[in-house]
Amino acid sequence: MWNDASPSRNTQQAMKRKAILRAAAIVFTRQGSRGATLEDVAGSLGVSKAALYRYVVNKNELILACQEEALDIADRALSLGEETGRTALDKIRIGLTTYLVEMIAELGVPALILEDNALHGAEAERTYEKRDAYEMRMRRLVAEGMADGSIVATEPKIAVFMLLGAIHWVSKWYRPEGPWTPAQVAHAIVEIASRALDADPATQLTTCLDPATADHQKRKEHHAF
Secondary structure, three states: OOOOOOOOHHHHHHHHHHHHHHHHHHHHHHHOOOOOOHHHHHHHHOOOHHHHOOOOOOHHHHHHHHHHHHHHHHHHHHHHHHHHOOOHHHHHHHHHHHHHHHHHHHOOOOOOOOOOOOOOOHHHHHHHHHHHHHHHHHHHHHHHHHHHOOEOOOOHHHHHHHHHHHHHOHHHHOOOOOOOOHHHHHHHHHHHHHHOOEOOOOOOOOOOOOHHHHHHHHHHHHHHO
16 A cells, blocks of 8 residues: 555655756856756756756746755755864764755755855855854854864864865766766865864875775675665
């Protein structure tokens, strides 16, 4: 009986909207939110532009939705880091790694940072405020790390911009069909980027990205699902 149950109409609508957000995040990141159109998003899904209007009013709403989704993931990931990290640097590493893995899984690519003036209206202002609040949390962690000795003396604002820049550039080159899993990429990028802030850096990196090993691990993770 349970196996034959069909998703409710609301559940189906939510699933379709999620698919649209994922497609839009990829299109906006690779083509730019200004240059990309709803036709581009519809084309990537193999549907008509008219079909999208059942789920979104216009491109601005879609950009906002992608931003909100990305910020929610970022906030949850950073909270996890704050709750479980031993030092401030640990908290940052956990937060960024979790964020990047979940972003690839949920939206396909990181979509937190878009071009200036890509958003419009009161909703956009609230989104920018949430983004700024997230960056401030990160800066406080950098300052905390300088105090607890896990992070070298630095300018928190520049440090955060460097870390987020490294994280979001993944969207320009990562491809799911490649040899590396989201987890491998996330750990490698965060480990390399955060090493610049580490007051006591390890003598070698721990993430293995050997193509043969990475491909085997990716197949193993795929079959696990």
